[in-house]
Amino acid sequence: MKRRERLRRVKLALAARRADALLVLSPENRRYLSGFPPLDVSLTESSGALLITRREQFLLTDPRYREEAKECAPLFEPVIYERGLFAKLKELAPLLGLKRLLFEELYLSVAGEKALRKALPEVEHLGVRGLVEGLREVKDDEEIGLLRKALEIAEEIMTRAESLIRPGVSEKEIAAEIIALSHRLAEGPSFPPIVASGVYAARPHAEPSEKELKPGEPVILDLGVRYQGYCSDITRTFCVGEPTPRFRKIYLLVLEAKRAAEKEIAAGVPARRADLAAREVFRRAGLEAHFWHSLGHGVGLAVHEAPALSRRQRRRLKAGHVVTVEPGLYFPDWGGVRLEDMVVVREGGFERLNRLGFLFEA
């Protein structure tokens, strides 16, 4: 879907909700609709907002992003604020005749809403969620191309990181190299990479530590990059030195679960089926309790987005959804194995975006 079509759909949603405008605060939604690339530096430091009325669209940002606003968001009129977003909205609201304003309630703080209410006391404002995220769920071919490219770079980094695995190297050293490569080859990591070895591999999101790798330990590498805003996400697990029989056994079971899950992925199938299929493989091995998280999640401009592949997800998959498939087994006294690919949901099945293989084949 081209940017103009995305905007048209937002405006249809405005009309349907009898609203005059939408204030877009999510960095991913901002980029999806306008092309404006900055992320937000922290929870309390926004790079700007889009104000989309039924007729026009504005990119409101501060002087730091004056040039980016002009260059990257050609469909939007740049509006630079010196004294903050809400002061600028106060100026604009009467000029635009705003009476009923929608805002993204996941991305405005309670303090922000107080400021909005104070700046626009006459304007009714309503929190919405999922309005733009809903448009983002199904990816078109151009977006799938960017996700493929982001994954290709992540696989290159995975291969280089694998070559660093040896006894004595620390988790942090490998993570630092992954991060440096992510900045050299792409726009940076799509999330802080995980390098988790030995018992730390049983903590699904452990921070890379000073711990050094030891022979026979499992090492989970979970990484991804951003490419033109689009995120990749891949996990591989390696064994330091020669794979042990226990490692091999668990690895093959996780791979079996992954393949069982993928068989359930196709347009029209409820998203929970894939999760349940992986869980069933583990259940038969008596290890269901060692799979602690959901099977996967959507990936796009955000590294985690809809749809979730979880036991509780009743929605059906659609052609063009891009999701991760990432079963894992974790043992606090030993470590864990997780294997993660990205796949596109298609009519009648799925397309794997990865090219990288596995250590063993089932």
Next chain:
Amino acid sequence: MKRRERLRRVKLALAARRADALLVLSPENRRYLSGFPPLDVSLTESSGALLITRREQFLLTDPRYREEAKECAPLFEPVIYERGLFAKLKELAPLLGLKRLLFEELYLSVAGEKALRKALPEVEHLGVRGLVEGLREVKDDEEIGLLRKALEIAEEIMTRAESLIRPGVSEKEIAAEIIALSHRLAEGPSFPPIVASGVYAARPHAEPSEKELKPGEPVILDLGVRYQGYCSDITRTFCVGEPTPRFRKIYLLVLEAKRAAEKEIAAGVPARRADLAAREVFRRAGLEAHFWHSLGHGVGLAVHEAPALSRRQRRRLKAGHVVTVEPGLYFPDWGGVRLEDMVVVREGGFERLNRLGFLFEA
């Protein structure tokens, strides 16, 4: 101030506001009070919350952080939630007899507040801000030691980055090296580093680009790391190749402004005086309009925190405040120069935390 004393002060604030508990959502406040280190991956993905009642304190987090919760926050009772923070609060509220709950309004989204209201319909909840941030403003000797260490590492990285400056190298390559070193030598960057050359150096927060450095251009490097949670922030400006006369002239003027500003830094002095002193140096040179931002900001567990050193800041500095001093001059057709140090406010003056010098001396 030890963690026990910090908690005691929070509990005094609860009593003063006749509240039963405070829900702490800011990652920096979480770490300050408990020691729990995870940051939040994104606006919508929290690593947990502290619930501090008048008698007890709990660290609520998800299973990913089970081990960190136990190991890093000894004064807090870990509570692991499988179905989200609000479902767990719903269980806890009657057990703890919560009737009036404070929450951090800068760190809870409007959607989050809706969920809170739904989970705890009987509990009055009130947004607060600055309650914990106020405690964090004045740093004790241990914190200043950590900030000094974080800055020492940043200066080491600055020196190594300077050695990469030569015609033909890209901004992104230098930024990637800064980021890699930040992860190798510390807990990572405290903010995305700025490497801005030529006309890009006139954009205060430009993203590092593919642009290659050219002889005679100014290059601004603005970087910092996190060390045990504490942030450093330093800026130096270099000239590619031999410094040009224009570069030297502007550099010396910025350095003069920096020193004029520092003379106004002491406990009891209004924070705006330092900003105005720098601005006065530029005004006398007819260049005030080329200084586009405030003089500086507090630094601690957050890279930007109170107090701001700005024209509009009427508050007085206190002994133990740690602030940046970072005047700059920017020319869209040429580039810019910014120089930034970190200083501790003391009785009767200030202490510079930096050791690194400057290219020229005024």
